[in-house]
Amino acid sequence: MVELERRGIPTVIFTAKTFVDDAQRTAAHLGLPGLPLAVVPLPFTNQKPEAVHAMAEAAFEQTVAGLTRPVEEPKATERHVADERLTYEGADALAAWAAMNADFLARGWSDGFPLVAPTERAVAAMLEGTTRARGEQVVTLEPGFGIATVEKIAIAAVMAGCSPEHMPLLLAAVRALAEPKMYIRNKAMSTGPHAPLVLVNGPRGRDAGLNSGMCALGPGAPSAKNSVLGRALRLVMMNVGHTYVGVSDMDTIGSPLKYSLCCAENEKESPWEPYHVARGFAREASTVTVHFVYGMCELYDFQSTTPERLVQVFATAAANAAQVGTALWLIGRRADPRSKTEEKEHNTLFLCPEHAQVFARAGWGRTQIQEALYQKARLPFSTLMLTKEPKAMAVAHPELGWLPDHPDLLLPVVEDAGCFDIAVVGAAAGRGAYFYGAGEPVTMLVDE
Amino acid sequence: MNLEILNPQAKTVEFSVKAAPRLRDWQGVTVGLYWNIKAGGDYALDRTEQLLREKFPGVRFKRYTGSVGWLMRHCTAEDADRIASEVHAVVGTTND
Numbered sequence: 001m002v003e004l005e006r007r008g009i010p011t012v013i014f015t016a017k018t019f020v021d022d023a024q025r026t027a028a029h030l031g032l033p034g035l036p037l038a039v040v041p042l043p044f045t046n047q048k049p050e051a052v053h054a055m056a057e058a059a060f061e062q063t064v065a066g067l068t069r070p071v072e073e074p075k076a077t078e079r080h081v082a083d084e085r086l087t088y089e090g091a092d093a094l095a096a097w098a099a100m101n102a103d104f105l106a107r108g109w110s111d112g113f114p115l116v117a118p119t120e121r122a123v124a125a126m127l128e129g130t131t132r133a134r135g136e137q138v139v140t141l142e143p144g145f146g147i148a149t150v151e152k153i154a155i156a157a158v159m160a161g162c163s164p165e166h167m168p169l170l171l172a173a174v175r176a177l178a179e180p181k182m183y184i185r186n187k188a189m190s191t192g193p194h195a196p197l198v199l200v201n202g203p204r205g206r207d208a209g210l211n212s213g214m215c216a217l218g219p220g221a222p223s224a225k226n227s228v229l230g231r232a233l234r235l236v237m238m239n240v241g242h243t244y245v246g247v248s249d250m251d252t253i254g255s256p257l258k259y260s261l262c263c264a265e266n267e268k269e270s271p272w273e274p275y276h277v278a279r280g281f282a283r284e285a286s287t288v289t290v291h292f293v294y295g296m297c298e299l300y301d302f303q304s305t306t307p308e309r310l311v312q313v314f315a316t317a318a319a320n321a322a323q324v325g326t327a328l329w330l331i332g333r334r335a336d337p338r339s340k341t342e343e344k345e346h347n348t349l350f351l352c353p354e355h356a357q358v359f360a361r362a363g364w365g366r367t368q369i370q371e372a373l374y375q376k377a378r379l380p381f382s383t384l385m386l387t388k389e390p391k392a393m394a395v396a397h398p399e400l401g402w403l404p405d406h407p408d409l410l411l412p413v414v415e416d417a418g419c420f421d422i423a424v425v426g427a428a429a430g431r432g433a434y435f436y437g438a439g440e441p442v443t444m445l446v447d448e
Numbered sequence: 449m450n451l452e453i454l455n456p457q458a459k460t461v462e463f464s465v466k467a468a469p470r471l472r473d474w475q476g477v478t479v480g481l482y483w484n485i486k487a488g489g490d491y492a493l494d495r496t497e498q499l500l501r502e503k504f505p506g507v508r509f510k511r512y513t514g515s516v517g518w519l520m521r522h523c524t525a526e527d528a529d530r531i532a533s534e535v536h537a538v539v540g541t542t543n544d
Contacts, residue, residue, distance in 0.1 A: 001482075001538065001540050002465055003523065003528040004468070004523075004528055004531060004532060004538050005465055005466075005467050005468045006465045006528075007468075007528060007529070007532035008468045008469070008532065009468050009480075009535065009536070009537060009538055010467075010468045010470045010538075011468070011537070011538045011539070011540060012539055012540070013540045013542050014489070014492055014541045029460070029463070030463060031463030031464045032464075032466075032467060040492075043488075044486070044487065044491065044492055045486060045487045045488050046487070046488075047491075052491035052492050052495070053491060053492075053494070053495040055492065056491075056492040056493075056495035056496050056499070057495060057499065060499050063539055064500075064503070067470060067539070068472075070467075070470060071467035071470070081457060084454065085454060085455065086453055086454075086455055087450050087451065087452045088451045088453070089449070089450055089451075090449055090451070093449050097451060099451075100451055104456075107457075109457060118456060119454070120454060123454055140461055141458070144458075144460050145463070146457075146458035146460050147459050147460065147461060148458060149458070151454070152458045155454050155455075155456045235456070239456040239457045240457075240458040241458075242458075242460065324519070328518050328519070331518050332517055333516075333518055334517070335516035335518070335522060336522075337517070337523055337524045337525075338524075338525070340524060342516070389485055389486070389487050389519075392485045392518070392519070392521070395485065
């Protein structure tokens with residue numbers, strides 16, 4: 001709507017009450033605070049037509065006013081603090097640190113857990129982990145168009161508990177967030193529980209002490225280096241990208257995965273080439289892959305000794321109609337309207353070494369698993385459409401107008417076999433993880 | 449005891465867009481009704497069209513959705529150019 005205002009067209013947008021702060025903040029970020037809203041009590045989703053009609057009627061005066069009355073800027077809601085250094089007082093160091101944490105919570109700068117104090121000395125030590133200059137702008141990070149300097153990223157790293165060895169990995173992850181194909185604006189601001197799953201490959205992950213084996217996704221001491229890296233990325237999203245809960249992150253329920261979700265691939269116990277090599281990077285390279293995911297499901301199977309049977313089990317996790325990404329290809333592709341980069345909806349599988357060996361012993365690689373899952377993970381058209389707007393399918397795929405006449409036709413849950421991303425993670429026993437993804441993974445070279 | 453720390457919050461790139469002039473009257477006006485294709489938004493636009501027709505007879509309407517997207521259809525720059533060339537005002541459902 002801001003783009004239409006820019007073109008001289010007055011606009012007004014229906015906005016549910018709960019999203020008013022979000023809408024105002026978004027409009028302000030895009031340069032037009034005060035963009036007129038017609039506020040309604042509830043979102044229109046899950047409402048019967050007559051209930052939506054009633055809300056539109058009640059908001060009609062606002063609708064007319066939005067198009068006819070001069071636009072006024074709302075009272076400023078910006079939380080930015082101009083001071084680059086902040087001081088906290090206390091009876092002793094612990095009390096001053098507690099005051100800092102309380103203030104960070106009040107400002108919305110904290111993920112809720114106690115934070116390490118980003119003192120000048122701690123940040124300077126963190127900066128030793130990169131060759132980049134302190135003031136260098138790495139990227140601009142949406143949704144808030146935050147200027148991600150090396151220093152601000154290092155501050156987040158300190159707060160999360162990272163070591164200098166994490167800095168190159170964190171810088172790569174932040175660059176991944178800003179890739180046009182990531183469309184971070186959508187994932188950061190959604191009502192869905194989008195959590196950045198971070199997968200590290202190559203020697204830099206090992207240098208940083210990342211865990212790829214037992215309980216690699218934590219908690220506990222073996223995964224401490226994983227946990228703090230994932231945490232640092234969330235803090236970057238918040239304080240650099242200005243993704244703040246209730247302001248620009250409108251997640252309905254939230255997810256514990258959003259605190260931290262990071263590990264390395266268990267390249268040593270994988271029977272296949274490392275994940276990053278499968279994505280076109282050199283074996284000796286180090287990479288960071290970020291894939292936003294909605295949730296995860298265990299891939300438990302102690303019984304199967306054949307690839308076919310394992311795929312049969314895994315396909316039951318993939319064929320989950322309640323997951324938003326399932327068969328989204330029926331209604332189009334996630335796309336940033338500015339760059340028009342489109343994403344297919346991918347899902348990531350972490351296979352445990354034992355399951356990977358079942359496949360490998362039978363001569364299966366990733367491609368065979370992907371193809372078999374694509375064939376097996378299917379649901380009836382009518383089931384897949386339970387959560388989808390029929391008119392969206394008509395717009396995206398007018399050529400599929402015949403499908404409603406075949407409600408029982410089994411259709412794949414992803415657009416193509418390549419939409420299953422497979423890495424090997426974990427320790428002994430047949431328990432993997434299936435991540436329901438949001439869009440495509442982005443892999444960045446660790447280059448500094 | 450004082451604890452001095454560095455501010456973790458990044459500065460932001462500032463943009464500025466001037467709001468469009470508002471409608472002075474409804475004579476000869478064509479209103480665009482933009483639906484991001486989320487469930488229920490079309491019903492709101494249906495009722496709004498009805499109410500505008502009753503209150504401002506002669507107003508015309510054009511329906512739009514974005515040319516890219518999935519759960520939400522987004523408006524590209526080309527879409528915005530086209531809409532801006534075809535209507536005088538827009539009512540949208542884009543905020544859930």
